[in-house]
Amino acid sequence: MVGHITDLADRDVFTMVSTPAVLESVMLDEGGLLTGERVPRVIDDTTRWENSSSATGPTTSPAARARGSLLSREAPCPY
Incomplete structure (x- = not known):
């Protein structure tokens, strides 16, 4: 449990x-x-949306990359 999402x-x-x-x-x-x-x-992100051309939303994926995060759909898990 965390107090705020950014605590993750x-x-x-x-x-x-x-x-x-x-x-x-x-x-x-x-x-x-x-x-x-x-x-x-x-x-x-484990969500599956039907009829969606972008599984991670139009700006989420580039924003994550810009901040140094990997969305699991973009690259293999680093572990």
């Missing part, structure tokens, strides 16, 4: 949300997972 920065994180827009919100909105001083090294 020192952990690998698994997410599962309802839509690409929700994932983008969880990651990028104020106080989101990718907005803290530090960010998780690995983010594994």
Whole structure:
């Protein structure tokens, strides 16, 4: 348990949300997972959306890369 989502920065994180827009919100909105001083090294989004051309949302994936996080769909797990 953590007090705030950004407290997960020192952990690998698994997410599962309802839509690409929700994932983008969880990651990028104020106080989101990718907005803290530090960010998780690995983010594994296990959500499966039907009829979606982007499994991680339109801006989430580049934002994660820019902050030094790997979305599990982009690269093999580093372990």
